[in-house]
Amino acid sequence: MLRFTLERLAGMVVTMALVSVMVFIIMEIPPGDYADRYAFRKFSGTGVSVTEADVAAIRSDLGLDKPMVLRYFDWIGGIVLRGDFGQAFAFETSVVKVIGDKAWLTLGILLTTLLLTYAISVPVGIYAAVKRGSAVDYGLTIFSYLGLALPNFLLALILLYFANKWFGADIGGLFSTRYQDAPWSLGKFWDLVKHLWLPAVVLAWSAVAYQIQTMRATMSDELNRLSVTAARARGVPEGKLLLKYPARLAINPIVSTIGFDVNRIFSELPIVAAVLGLTELGELLLKAYLDLDMYVAGAILLLLTFIIVFMNFVSDLLLAWLDPRIKLGA
Amino acid sequence: MLSVENLSISFHTDEGRITPVQGVSFSVEAGKTLGLVGESGSGKSISTKALMRLLPGNASLSPETRIAYRARDGKTVEIHKIKPGSSSLRHLRGGEIGMIFQEPMASFSPVYTVGNQMMEAIRLHRNCGKREARELAVEMLDKVGISNPADRVDQYPHEMSGGMRQRAMIALALSAGPALLIADEPTTALDVTIQAQVLDLMRGLQRDLGMAMIFITHDLGVIAQIAHEVAVMYLGTIVERGETRDVIRNPKHPYTQGLLKAIPSLETLHDRLSPVPGDIPSPTERPSGCPFHTRCPDFINGICDVNTPVETSPLPGRSVRCWLHNGADSGRSAA
Ligand SMILES: Nc1ncnc2c1ncn2[C@@H]1O[C@H](COP(=O)(O)OP(=O)(O)OP(=O)(O)O)[C@@H](O)[C@H]1O
Numbered sequence A: 001m002l003r004f005t006l007e008r009l010a011g012m013v014v015t016m017a018l019v020s021v022m023v024f025i026i027m028e029i030p031p032g033d034y035a036d037r038y039a040f041r042k043f044s045g046t047g048v049s050v051t052e053a054d055v056a057a058i059r060s061d062l063g064l065d066k067p068m069v070l071r072y073f074d075w076i077g078g079i080v081l082r083g084d085f086g087q088a089f090a091f092e093t094s095v096v097k098v099i100g101d102k103a104w105l106t107l108g109i110l111l112t113t114l115l116l117t118y119a120i121s122v123p124v125g126i127y128a129a130v131k132r133g134s135a136v137d138y139g140l141t142i143f144s145y146l147g148l149a150l151p152n153f154l155l156a157l158i159l160l161y162f163a164n165k166w167f168g169a170d171i172g173g174l175f176s177t178r179y180q181d182a183p184w185s186l187g188k189f190w191d192l193v194k195h196l197w198l199p200a201v202v203l204a205w206s207a208v209a210y211q212i213q214t215m216r217a218t219m220s221d222e223l224n225r226l227s228v229t230a231a232r233a234r235g236v237p238e239g240k241l242l243l244k245y246p247a248r249l250a251i252n253p254i255v256s257t258i259g260f261d262v263n264r265i266f267s268e269l270p271i272v273a274a275v276l277g278l279t280e281l282g283e284l285l286l287k288a289y290l291d292l293d294m295y296v297a298g299a300i301l302l303l304l305t306f307i308i309v310f311m312n313f314v315s316d317l318l319l320a321w322l323d324p325r326i327k328l329g330a
Numbered sequence B: 001m002l003s004v005e006n007l008s009i010s011f012h013t014d015e016g017r018i019t020p021v022q023g024v025s026f027s028v029e030a031g032k033t034l035g036l037v038g039e040s041g042s043g044k045s046i047s048t049k050a051l052m053r054l055l056p057g058n059a060s061l062s063p064e065t066r067i068a069y070r071a072r073d074g075k076t077v078e079i080h081k082i083k084p085g086s087s088s089l090r091h092l093r094g095g096e097i098g099m100i101f102q103e104p105m106a107s108f109s110p111v112y113t114v115g116n117q118m119m120e121a122i123r124l125h126r127n128c129g130k131r132e133a134r135e136l137a138v139e140m141l142d143k144v145g146i147s148n149p150a151d152r153v154d155q156y157p158h159e160m161s162g163g164m165r166q167r168a169m170i171a172l173a174l175s176a177g178p179a180l181l182i183a184d185e186p187t188t189a190l191d192v193t194i195q196a197q198v199l200d201l202m203r204g205l206q207r208d209l210g211m212a213m214i215f216i217t218h219d220l221g222v223i224a225q226i227a228h229e230v231a232v233m234y235l236g237t238i239v240e241r242g243e244t245r246d247v248i249r250n251p252k253h254p255y256t257q258g259l260l261k262a263i264p265s266l267e268t269l270h271d272r273l274s275p276v277p278g279d280i281p282s283p284t285e286r287p288s289g290c291p292f293h294t295r296c297p298d299f300i301n302g303i304c305d306v307n308t309p310v311e312t313s314p315l316p317g318r319s320v321r322c323w324l325h326n327g328a329d330s331g332r333s334a335a
C-alpha cells in the first residue's frame, strides 16, 4: 500500500506541474495585461495623455515586463516555497488576502456537500437494495426521479425561503457577523454548520438522488453473488455480512466518481451561490479574469484544479484499499 | 440426524408462482453420506439451500414442510420454523451444517484473504482468539493437502489455482467443525485428475471427522464412489432412494434405469448425465400425473399422465414413486 501511495503521489505532483503550466498559459491568453488596464483606469477622464513609456513603467513596477518563463518560475516558486500566490493588482493587496476566506468557504461547502451526499446515498442505497421491490424501495425510486428533475436554483430558492423563516435572515456567507472574527469555539463551529447546510443540501440534492440509484444497482448485483451466500452459510450475522462483503464492492463506482462529483459541485456552485447570496471563488474568478488580474485568476484556477486532482488521488487510494486486487495489479 | 419431510419450495416470479420442488422427503444419518443425483434444474441445490434457510426472498416453503435436525448437544432444531436472523440459525449455519459450492472461485470473496475468511468462520463458531484461529486455519489448510499453509493462509483467492481453491473452500467449510457437510457439486468445475483428488480428500476427511454429508452431483459414478445412500431427483421430486449399492445393482424407477444404462461401466464415469431421451420439462409446465411420464419408456396411458404416484417400497430399504411398482404394495407409503 505504501508503494502504491507513493506512486500515486508522484503522479499527482506531475499532474499538478502540468496543470500549473496550463493555468499560466491560460492567464496569458487574453490580449493586453494589467499594466494597460491600470493605466487606462488611472488616467482616463483626467485629460492626461498616457505614453507608451508610462505604461512600460507601470509594467516594470508590477513585474510584468520579465519574460514569461521567468515569471512562471517566480510565480510557482512563490506558491510552493512560501505559499505566496502573488499580487492581486485590482485589490492592491496579496492574492492570499483576497481569496483566503472565499477559498475556505468553497472548500467547506464542497466537503460538506460530499459528506452529505455519501452519508445519505450509501446507506439508503444499501437499504433499498436489501428491501428491493418493497414499498420503501419504490418510494425511494420516485424520490430519485424528483431529485433529478428539480432544478438546483429552484430548490435553493425554496430552501432559502424556509431558512429565512426559521433561522432568520442571516444565512448568506460562512459565519454570522458575531462570529466573523471570533476565535474557534463550539459556538463558532455550530454557526458554521448552520451556514453550510443550506448550500450543501442544494448541491447534494441531485447527487444523492443519482448515487442512491447507483448504490442500489451495484448492491443488488453484489447481493446475488455466491460469495455472499457462502458467507451467510458460514453463519456471519446479516448486518456485518452486508457491510463486509457486498457493500465493500458495491461502493466502488461511487468512490471512483468522487472526482466527477467535485467537478460537478464546482460547476453548479456559482449559480447556487448567486441565489443564496454567497460569495465564492467562481464569481471572483470570472471578475478577475475579465479584469486581467492574472494572479488572482491563476490562484483560483490552480486551487480548484488542485482540489479536483487531490480528490482523485483520495479516490484512487480508497479504491485500492477497498479492493486489494487493484494494487496487486490483478 | 437430519430428517426432511414433504419439502416443497415455491418461487414468486414475474411469470407467477412456480414450485420447482414438491414433496421431497429424505433423511441423513450421522456419519453417513447421502448422494443427491439428478439432471440440471431438478432442484438439488435449492432443496439443500432450504436446509440452511439460504433461499432468496422470493422463495417460500409450503406449510407441510418439516425439517428436523438433531444438533450435537442432543436438541432437535426445527429448521422450517427457525426465525431468520436468530442466533440459533447463525449457529446452525457453519457451526452445525457446512456448505461447499460448485464454483470455488465465486464462493470466496475476492477482497479478503483466504485466511481472513477462514478465521471469521472459526471465530464465529469456536470460542477462540485471533492467534488460535489463525493456527487452526493453517492446520485446516494443511489437512486438505495445501502445501506451505502458513504462507497460503495470507493469500487472496485469485492467487490460487482452481483445485487449490476448492481445497481451501473445503478447509473453510470444515474449519468451524460442522457435523453435516453439504457439498453442492464440489468437483464439477475441476478437471478430471483434480476431481479424483478432491473426491478422495473428501472421503478421507469424512471418515476421519465422522461427519455426515450430502453430496450433490450429476454423476452417478461419483455417487457410487462416495455415497452410502442415494436419492434420485427428477423435476423437483425424489423418484427413487435407497442404499447406493442396491439402487445401482437393481434400479426400480425407469428414470434411474435410464441413468444407469447410459453408463458403460462404473470405471469410466465422468460424463454429465443426459442419457434419457427427451428434454427435461421446465418447472413452469410441469406434466400432470407422474412428472417423468413424458419421457418414460414404460409409460402406462391413462394412469401415469393422470395421477401422481405416491412413494412405495417395493423392497426393504427402498422407496420408489412409480405406478409400475404401486401394484405390488399399493398405497403403502415408505417413511
Ligand atoms: N431465485 C429463483 N427464482 C425463481 N426460480 C428459481 C430460483 N432459483 C431456482 N429456481 C428454480 O428452481 C429450479 C431448480 O434449481 P436448482 O438450482 O435447485 O437446480 P439443480 O438441480 O441444482 O440444477 P444444477 O444441476 O444445474 O445445479 C430451477 O430450474 C429454477 O426454475
Ligand SMILES: [Mg+2]
Residues within 6 Å of the ligand: B044, B045, B046, B184
Ligand atoms: Mg445446482
